Each structure stands twice: as structure tokens, then as C-alpha cells.
Amino acid sequence: MMRTMLLKLSQNSSLREAFSKYRFAQRAARRFIAGERLSEAIAVVRELNREKILATIDHLGENTTSESAARAAAEEYIVALDAIAQSKIQSEVSLKLTQMGLDLAPTLCLENMRRILERAQRYQNFVCIDMESSAYTDRTLDLYEALRCEGFENVGVVIQSYLKRSERDIDRLIERGIKVRLCKGAYQEPPSIAFAHKRDVDANYLKLLEMLFSPRAQENGVYMAIATHDEKIIRWAIDYVQRHKISKDRFEFQMLYGIRRDLQLKLAQEGYRVRVYVSYGTHWYPYFMRRLAERPANLLFLVKNLVRGFSGQRFH
Numbered sequence: 185m186m187r188t189m190l191l192k193l194s195q196n197s198s199l200r201e202a203f204s205k206y207r208f209a210q211r212a213a214r215r216f217i218a219g220e221r222l223s224e225a226i227a228v229v230r231e232l233n234r235e236k237i238l239a240t241i242d243h244l245g246e247n248t249t250s251e252s253a254a255r256a257a258a259e260e261y262i263v264a265l266d267a268i269a270q271s272k273i274q275s276e277v278s279l280k281l282t283q284m285g286l287d288l289a290p291t292l293c294l295e296n297m298r299r300i301l302e303r304a305q306r307y308q309n310f311v312c313i314d315m316e317s318s319a320y321t322d323r324t325l326d327l328y329e330a331l332r333c334e335g336f337e338n339v340g341v342v343i344q345s346y347l348k349r350s351e352r353d354i355d356r357l358i359e360r361g362i363k364v365r366l367c368k369g370a371y372q373e374p375p376s377i378a379f380a381h382k383r384d385v386d387a388n389y390l391k392l393l394e395m396l397f398s399p400r401a402q403e404n405g406v407y408m409a410i411a412t413h414d415e416k417i418i419r420w421a422i423d424y425v426q427r428h429k430i431s432k433d434r435f436e437f438q439m440l441y442g443i444r445r446d447l448q449l450k451l452a453q454e455g456y457r458v459r460v461y462v463s464y465g466t467h468w469y470p471y472f473m474r475r476l477a478e479r480p481a482n483l484l485f486l487v488k489n490l491v492r493g494f495s496g497q498r499f500h
Contacts, residue, residue, distance in 0.1 A: 216442040216472060217244070218464045222264055225464035228441065229273045232460055236452045238436070239275040240312060241268065244465035245283045251292060254285030258296035261311075262303045269307040276310040278461065281324055294327060301336045308338075310363070312409075315342035317371040318378070325353060332360060342411075344369030345389035346378045354395050361405035365438060366392055368412065389417060397430060409459065411438040413447065422456075432456060 218228040222243075229239040241264055248254045261277055268275050279300070285292035297311075304311050313328055315321065328341045340363035343350050347369065357364060368385050369378070379385045389412070395401065396408045410421050418437065425435070436457035439448050452458045463471055 216440065216463070217468050218441060218462050220464060220466050220468075222260075222267055222464060225264075225462050226267055226271050226273060228462050229275045230271070232462070233274050235449060236458075237448055238457065238459040239273070239462050240278045240438070240459055241275050242278045242314070242461060242463040243283075244463050244467045244471055246280045246316065246467070246470065247282045247287055248285055249287075251285065251288060254283070254288060254292055254296060257283045258299055261300045265300070265303045265307060265309055268309065275462070276312060276459075277304070278312040278314050280314045280316055281327060282316060282320065286320065286323060286327070290323070290327065294330065297327070297331060297339075298334075298336075301331065301339055304338050305336075310338050310340065312363075312365055313339065313341045315344055315367075315369075318347060318373050321347065321349070321353075325356075329360070332362075340364060340407075340409075342367060343392065345392055346373065346385045348377055348379065348388075350388065350392060351395070354392050358395065358398075358401045358404055358406055363407040363409070364396065365409040365411050366396065368414075386414070386417065390420060393417075393421060393424070397424060397428065397435075402430070402434065406434075408435045409438045410435060411461075413439055413444045415447065418447075418451070 218225040222241075225241050229241065232239050243257070243260050243264060245257055248257060257279075261279060264277055268277070277300075281293055281297075284296040284300075301311055313324060315324060324341065328339065331339050341357070342365045343353055343357070345366060345368050347353075354364070366389065368389060379388060393408075393410065396406055401408075410418070412418065421435075421437075424430075425432070432455060436459050437448075437451050438459045438461060441460050441462045448458050448460060
């Protein structure tokens with residue numbers, strides 16, 4: 185019930201506009217977001233790198249409504265790739281296709297993606313396409329495959345285990361020897377297309393992991409990012425790769441900035457490749473609400489800030 189409510193609130197533009205003006209809300213969001221500027225994200229990644237943790241930088245934003253906004257979003261990623269190279273930090277980038285203009289025109293989105301991937305190629309860097317709600321799954325995978333057909337090898341995509349179609353999608357992608365990030369999913373979806381219960385989402389996650397760790401996937405050069413904070417799944421994955429003698433350089437664990445830093449450090453110290461998703465930007469409200477929905481216990485953190493906020497915070 186709580187998760188459903190928070191996911192609905194994440195899509196409320198009026199609440200986003202009002203909530204984003206409060207300083208106490210911005211302070212609460214900083215638990216999960218590096219800051220509003222690229223320089224702040226770079227500083228966070230530098231600290232992570234010192235702990236032997238990799239990163240992927242995400243400039244927050246989605247569903248752009250104009251061609252100029254989509255081109256500006258692409259330019260921000262080009263600047264980010266330049267900054268990553270110049271600062272010599274170890275980080276990839278992640279982005280959403282609706283940020284690049286997918287809602288406006290596939291050709292615009294494709295053009296923006298080519299520019300970003302070409303710049304990433306210059307630095308031998310990598311770009312991951314985030315998966316959005318199920319309304320975009322087919323379009324995302326189609327555009328991803330179009331980019332691969334054009335020769336771009338430095339691009340990967342996300343698959344969500346809460347969607348019932350994901351087994352079919354993984355089977356299709358294994359043939360391409362892709363780099364895939366497997367996550368549970370953070371959008372509100374109808375039970376006709378998504379598993380409604382956590383136990384079913386988790387069971388499907390493990391089924392998809394087995395597919396991605398299969399001999400067929402390994403032979404095709406599949407590289408997998410296990411994106412979860414669920415220790416049961418992480419322990420299962422570690423046990424599986426040890427029993428099947430799968431090399432640590434064929435996968436990595438991915439987690440979100442601000443969540444389970446202790447677990448991130450533990451895995452890195454054990455010699456596993458760990459990558460943290462570091463977000464920055466002013467469009468933080470939907471991302472923040474989805475983080476609360478994923479783990480409603482984080483609401484306690486928000487409530488504490490709300491109490492402090494009502495003691496005298498003012499609008500900007």
C-alpha cells in the first residue's frame with residue numbers, strides 16, 4: 185500500500201513543483217543524491233574510488249517535452265564524459281531515453297545517443313541505458329539494438345525482474361553478448377504484466393541470474409551487473425559463481441548512492457567489483473520518491489526532516 189502511494193506521488197507534477205522548493209526536502213534528498221551540480225557528483229565518485237568502488241554517473245531527468253531540452257540533456261552527458269576523463273575518476277554514465285527525446289521522436293533520441301556514445305568511445309567509456317516504465321520497454325530495447333547494429337559496443341541496457349516479459353527479453357539479449365544491469369524495478373505496473381508480490385519478483389530475479397550466468401551466456405561474452413541491495417540475492421549470487429567457477433571479471437554488484445554503504449565496502453574488500461549509481465541534478469523529486477518506495481523504512485528519514493523543516497524552513 186505504502187509503495188503504491190509513493191510511486192503515484194512520484195508522478196505528481198504539482199507535488200513535485202511544490203515539494204522541490206523546500207530546503208528540508210532538498211536536505212532529505214541529499215541522502216540519495218550527490219548534489220545539483222556535476223562537480224558534486226565528481227567529488228562523490230572520487231571518494232568512492234578511494235575505497236576501490238567504481239561508479240556510474242546519472243544526470244537526473246526524464247520525459248523531456250521539447251527538442252531543445254533533449255539536446256541540452258545530451259550535451260550535459262557529453263560534458264560529464266569530458267569531466268570524467270579529465271578528472272581521471274573511474275565512472276561510466278547512465279541515462280534515460282525519455283530524457284534524450286524518446287517521447288518526441290525516435291530519430292531525435294537516436295541522434296542524441298549517437299553523439300553521447302561517440303564521445304564515450306573517445307574515452308573508452310561506457311553508457312548504460314536505464315529502463316523506465318513498461319510503456320517504454322519495447323522502444324528502449326529496439327533503440328538499444330539499433331545502436332548495437334550501428335556498431336556501438338559501448339552501450340548496455342537494464343532489465344527489470346518484476347516484469348513477466350523479462351525472461352523473454354533476457355533470452356533475446358543473450359544472443360548479442362550484451363552488458364546488462366539486472367534490477368527489480370521501481371515503477372507502478374499492473375499485475376497483468378508485473379509480479380505483484382516481492383517473493384515472485386525475487387524468484388524471477390534468481391531465474392534471470394541463472395540465465396545470465398549460464399554457459400550459453402558466458403560463451404557469448406555476457407557481462408552482468410547485479411543491481412540489488414538484497415543480501416539474500418547477493419549471497420545466492422556469490423555461492424553460485426563460486427560453485428560454477430565463474431570469474432569475478434564477468435560480473436559486478438551495483439548499488440545506489442546513499443544505500444548500504446557498509447555492504448558496498450564489504451564486497452569491495454572481498455575482491456568483488458562494486459559500482460555505485462551516483463545521481464545529480466535539479467530534477468531529483470521522482471528519483472527520490474522511487475527510492476522511498478523501494479524501501480519504505482526510508483520514510484523515517486524523511487519524516488525527521490519534515491519535523492525539522494516545519495520548525496522554520498522557508499521557500500527559496
